[in-house]
Amino acid sequence: MSRICFHHVHKRYGKFKEYAVKDFNLEVEDREFLVFVGSSGCGKSTTLRMLAGLEDISEGEIYIGDTIVNEMPPKDRDISMVFQNYALYPNMSVYDNIAFGLQMRKLPKHEIDLSVKRAARVLEIENFLDRKPRELSGGQRQRVALGRAIVRTPQAFLMDEPLSNLDAKLRVQMRSEIISLHKKIGVTTIYVTHDQIEAMTMGDRIVVMEKGIVQQVDTPEKVYNQPVNLFVANFIGNPPMNFVHGRLEEHGGGLEFHTNRFALKLTEKQAYTLRRLNLVDKGIIFGVRPENISFEQIMLEASPHSTINGTMELSEFVGSDRYYHMNIGMEKNLVARAHPRYHFDDGMKASVAVDMNKTLFFHKDTGILLTE
Amino acid sequence: MQESRLIAMKRRLTVKWEDFVLALRLLERAQIWIAILLLPLAIFMLLPLVYLFNHAFKPLHELFLFPPTFIVREPTTGNFVELLALSESTIVPVSRYIFNSIVVTFLSTIAMVVTGAMCAYPLSKHPFPGSKIVLGLIMLALLFATEAVAIPRFIVIQSLGIMNTYLGHVLPLVALPVGVFLLKQFMDQIPNDLMEAAKIDGAREFTIFMRIVIPLVNPAIATISILAFQSAWGNTETSTLFMQEDAMKTLPFYMSTLTSGLANSVARQGAAAAGALIMFIPPLVVFIVSQRKVITTMAHSGIK
Ligand SMILES: Nc1ncnc2c1ncn2[C@@H]1O[C@H](COP(=O)(O)OP(=O)(O)OP(=O)(O)O)[C@@H](O)[C@H]1O
Numbered sequence: 001m002s003r004i005c006f007h008h009v010h011k012r013y014g015k016f017k018e019y020a021v022k023d024f025n026l027e028v029e030d031r032e033f034l035v036f037v038g039s040s041g042c043g044k045s046t047t048l049r050m051l052a053g054l055e056d057i058s059e060g061e062i063y064i065g066d067t068i069v070n071e072m073p074p075k076d077r078d079i080s081m082v083f084q085n086y087a088l089y090p091n092m093s094v095y096d097n098i099a100f101g102l103q104m105r106k107l108p109k110h111e112i113d114l115s116v117k118r119a120a121r122v123l124e125i126e127n128f129l130d131r132k133p134r135e136l137s138g139g140q141r142q143r144v145a146l147g148r149a150i151v152r153t154p155q156a157f158l159m160d161e162p163l164s165n166l167d168a169k170l171r172v173q174m175r176s177e178i179i180s181l182h183k184k185i186g187v188t189t190i191y192v193t194h195d196q197i198e199a200m201t202m203g204d205r206i207v208v209m210e211k212g213i214v215q216q217v218d219t220p221e222k223v224y225n226q227p228v229n230l231f232v233a234n235f236i237g238n239p240p241m242n243f244v245h246g247r248l249e250e251h252g253g254g255l256e257f258h259t260n261r262f263a264l265k266l267t268e269k270q271a272y273t274l275r276r277l278n279l280v281d282k283g284i285i286f287g288v289r290p291e292n293i294s295f296e297q298i299m300l301e302a303s304p305h306s307t308i309n310g311t312m313e314l315s316e317f318v319g320s321d322r323y324y325h326m327n328i329g330m331e332k333n334l335v336a337r338a339h340p341r342y343h344f345d346d347g348m349k350a351s352v353a354v355d356m357n358k359t360l361f362f363h364k365d366t367g368i369l370l371t372e
Numbered sequence: 373m374q375e376s377r378l379i380a381m382k383r384r385l386t387v388k389w390e391d392f393v394l395a396l397r398l399l400e401r402a403q404i405w406i407a408i409l410l411l412p413l414a415i416f417m418l419l420p421l422v423y424l425f426n427h428a429f430k431p432l433h434e435l436f437l438f439p440p441t442f443i444v445r446e447p448t449t450g451n452f453v454e455l456l457a458l459s460e461s462t463i464v465p466v467s468r469y470i471f472n473s474i475v476v477t478f479l480s481t482i483a484m485v486v487t488g489a490m491c492a493y494p495l496s497k498h499p500f501p502g503s504k505i506v507l508g509l510i511m512l513a514l515l516f517a518t519e520a521v522a523i524p525r526f527i528v529i530q531s532l533g534i535m536n537t538y539l540g541h542v543l544p545l546v547a548l549p550v551g552v553f554l555l556k557q558f559m560d561q562i563p564n565d566l567m568e569a570a571k572i573d574g575a576r577e578f579t580i581f582m583r584i585v586i587p588l589v590n591p592a593i594a595t596i597s598i599l600a601f602q603s604a605w606g607n608t609e610t611s612t613l614f615m616q617e618d619a620m621k622t623l624p625f626y627m628s629t630l631t632s633g634l635a636n637s638v639a640r641q642g643a644a645a646a647g648a649l650i651m652f653i654p655p656l657v658v659f660i661v662s663q664r665k666v667i668t669t670m671a672h673s674g675i676k
């Protein structure tokens with residue numbers, strides 16, 4: 001177990017001009033559960049594979065502990081990896097699949113036997129040890145793949161979308177099993193996923209990537225509440241954050257966010273920051289999450305300067321909540337979360353109150369977060 | 373239900389009559405037509421075998437019948453007796469030819485399979501600059517008939533100084549382009565993830581090759597073993613060209629001397645017919661033993 005450090009790591013595949021991973025800097029703490037998240041093709045697997053030694057590093061260094069591992073073959077790096085499609089050896093029994101790594105390290109037979117049985121017990125696959133991988137269900141195969149990783153105690157576990165082949169229910173179950181496994185074993189883990197819910201629920205910290213560039217590295221709370229830019233704000237959260245283009249204008253002693261349909265009064269703190277950035281009378285992007293928009297009468301009365309009127313276009317019932325898509329005269333609908341006891345028919349007029357303390361402002365051109 | 377019975381039937385590989393009827397019922401119209409078209413072809417392909425078996429048991433007067441007959445009318449074992457008598461009168465005992473054949477076939481089959489697999493693996497899984505060209509050249513080698521390369525081969529064998537040795541028998545046979553090609557196709561199917569997983573598990577390249585790649589291409593290995601066995605067992609070329617000493621020649625060469633080696637092609641036709649059948653038995657046995665694997669290969673590779 002040890003720290004892992006990426007130092008200005010770049011990756012370019014063969015003759016391709018574009019970087020698959022660009023200037024990747026990261027320190028992974030010992031025993032940390034770190035999640036890489038990002039849309040498809042953003043370089044998550046590439047980064048992981050460079051760490052595993054399956055892919056050359058074009059520029060920069062990767063450290064495991066205090067050693068640079070750039071030139072070290074995978075077998076000497078002492079890491080284990082779970083592949084997206086499990087990559088179980090089809091010709092070997094479950095037992096041999098799990099034991100293979102130990103056999104390669106020339107451990108005595110009885111020790112191997114003990115370790116394999118222990119791993120199998122933890123993962124509840126003791127009864128399948130004699131079977132071949134093709135005689136197992138997807139979830140069982142998944143466990144075997146995990147077993148192959150945890151049977152050793154490596155410097156780090158690398159998991160590349162290990163749950164993406166499972167159905168939704170099993171995915172949730174395996175998710176919590178992996179977390180409790182991590183708590184028990186405490187080995188540094190890097191987990192790749194494109195599912196932001198998985199990232200939020202599992203990670204001690206999350207690395208959000210896009211186009212080979214790290215966007216933000218932070219705890220799930222920070223990433224959710226203070227996304228550094230529009231990309232992260234849009235990527236994390238479901239349904240995603242609402243964005244509205246508008247202008248900042250001084251009005252009656254306060255600063256207001258203006259569109260041609262409505263105006264919202266900023267908090268003192270927001271106004272202070274944005275004034276200092278000289279953004280008054282300039283274009284800006286306003287962001288608010290669906291749960292920070294309220295239909296409650298009290299809220300509407302309490303904050304007359306931060307309400308928006310609109311027409312209901314669509315509602316989505318998801319059990320505990322209902323999401324309303326409101327036409328507010330901008331190019332995109334405003335999505336608001338409501339308690340299911342509220343019911344609006346499509347086409348009805350309604351007013352919502354925006355909780356300005358929870359809203360964010362982003363730079364119009366760069367997309368960078370301006371307020372906290 | 374019917375489907376599952378069909379699957380069970382495939383597993384057993386023995387076909388009962390009701391299975392056959394069931395299979396027929398499951399066939400689609402088009403398939404029945406294809407079957408009807410293919411049936412005569414299948415029979416046609418079977419004819420040489422029928423001829424071979426019958427010929428070996430024909431008495432002398434039937435052997436020279438014109439037009440020749442397929443089915444023997446008065447079967448006799450006389451041909452085999454004649455062959456036995458002949459073999460007792462040779463200078464080099466026939467047992468020596470048999471021994472040579474077994475040694476040569478065994479060594480060449482192993483050599484062909486091993487080199488084929490070791491050649492196919494890097495071509496498939498570790499492509500290097502120019503590996504496509506190498507594969508192309510190997511494929512090109514398929515185009516040359518052995519006769520076309522006989523003289524260069526002779527020169528090579530001579531300069532190596534391995535005339536009249538077993539190595540002289542084996543070496544010309546070692547390269548088996550079909551085997552390389554087939555194994556490469558099979559290895560291409562193995563997902564790279566498997567090898568990467570093994571690397572991370574700490575396996576060396578050779579361990580990956582032996583414990584993961586080879587077991588997974590087992591059916592292809594079985595297939596090329598048969599091909600290799602056949603080409604080595606029936607090979608007379610090396611005996612003719614590179615072996616001047618009679619004691620180093622092989623059984624098929626001896627069989628061929630029974631008739632064509634002599635000016636008079638009428639003599640010993642019976643013994644030759646019996647010999648042909650005997651030569652045919654070992655490949656047949658090898659094929660039957662491993663046919664199940666081979667058939668899966670052919671289904672996979674689209675060879676047939
Ligand atoms: N072997 C390769 N050769 C060339 N380009 C590659 C190769 N592998 C990946 N790439 C490119 O590198 C970029 C990053 O790929 P990568 O596999 O790391 O994405 P990812 O984040 O894992 O995506 P996904 O969520 O779909 O798995 C992509 O643009 C991809 O096209």
Ligand SMILES: [Mg+2]
Nearest residue numbers: 044045046160
């Ligand atoms: Mg990936």
